[in-house]
Amino acid sequence: xxxxxxxxxxxxxxxxxxxxxxxxxxxxxxxxxxxxxxxxxxxxxxxxxxxxxxxxxxxxxxxxxxxxxxxxxxxxxxxxxxxxxxxxxxxxxxxxxxxxxxxxxxxxxxxxxxxxxxxxxxxxxxxxxxxxxxxxxxxxxxxxxxxxxxxxxxxxxxxxxxxxxxxxxxxxxxxxxxxxxxxxxxxxxxxxxxxxxxxxxxxxxxxxxxxxxxxxxxxxxxxxxxxxxxxxxxxxxxxxxxxxxxxxxxxxxxxxxxxxxxxxxxxxxxxxxxxxxxxxxxxxxxxxxxxx
Numbered sequence: 001x002x003x004x005x006x007x008x009x010x011x012x013x014x015x016x017x018x019x020x021x022x023x024x025x026x027x028x029x030x031x032x033x034x035x036x037x038x039x040x041x042x043x044x045x046x047x048x049x050x051x052x053x054x055x056x057x058x059x060x061x062x063x064x065x066x067x068x069x070x071x072x073x074x075x076x077x078x079x080x081x082x083x084x085x086x087x088x089x090x091x092x093x094x095x096x097x098x099x100x101x102x103x104x105x106x107x108x109x110x111x112x113x114x115x116x117x118x119x120x121x122x123x124x125x126x127x128x129x130x131x132x133x134x135x136x137x138x139x140x141x142x143x144x145x146x147x148x149x150x151x152x153x154x155x156x157x158x159x160x161x162x163x164x165x166x167x168x169x170x171x172x173x174x175x176x177x178x179x180x181x182x183x184x185x186x187x188x189x190x191x192x193x194x195x196x197x198x199x200x201x202x203x204x205x206x207x208x209x210x211x212x213x214x215x216x217x218x219x220x221x222x223x224x225x226x227x228x229x230x231x232x233x234x235x236x237x238x239x240x241x242x243x244x245x246x247x248x249x250x251x252x253x254x255x256x257x258x259x260x261x262x263x264x265x266x267x268x269x270x271x272x273x274x275x276x277x278x279x280x281x282x283x284x285x286x287x288x289x290x291x292x
Contacts, residue, residue: 007057022142077103110164121145127159169241218278
């Protein structure tokens with residue numbers, strides 16, 4: 001099938017390639033002309049046969065809103081917009097309503113996989129009407145990992161981004177636990193090879209995981225993370241997860257504490273945050289800050 005893809009950065013560019021490898025046609029637009037196949041959203045829409053599917057992979061908030069607003073004026077009834085960025089689920093409900101008024105369908109899709117998704121596939125959580133999801137299903141199938149798992153129709157509009165938000169909240173807590181354990185091991189005199197302790201956990205332990213593998217990768221590159229500043233940003237999903245927990249009276253002590261630890265990283269050069277920063281760089285290509 002044909003797909004219009006808006007936003008060809010670290011995630012979007014690799015997604016375009018994976019979808020093309022599956023035999024689909026992807027026409028991509030990005031503000032960077034070196035990355036784009038076309039030079040405007042209008043040209044992208046005009047290049048697609050109707051009924052169209054346009055997937056948006058731009059930063060959450062104002063960038064997503066302006067892109068959807070422009071597409072609403074360019075697309076036709078029966079077309080579908082997929083928001084695959086990290087939008088807040090409450091924005092999805094508003095976008096779906098705005099587009100529905102023009103006869104345009106809407107699907108929200110949380111995407112996980114970072115810089116590894118091109119080869120390994122992307123975990124997908126999507127929300128929307130069944131008929132709209134079915135139209136996009138060939139693209140979901142192209143992006144997901146091989147096998148029976150890795151994608152889910154999580155529910156109605158907003159469910160995909162809500163599920164991805166909770167996923168990222170859990171990710172915060174898991175990374176924090178590895179970081180705290182790493183700092184404690186580094187602190188004591190009796191443990192003389194912390195990196196190899198982490199490596200030994202990769203087989204046969206109940207805490208083995210892809211995040212642990214990435215931690216070992218980071219330690220292989222910089223054994224004591226001396227090159228990193230102990231600073232880690234939060235992209236928004238952690239805050240939204242805690243806010244949703246408050247709204248629904250659900251206790252989230254581990255996730256909440258991991259979010260607050262990110263805030264603490266902005267006040268001092270935290271050893272734990274060196275590991276968090278290293279892990280974020282390993283799985284998502286997120287920027288790290290080097291020591292001056």
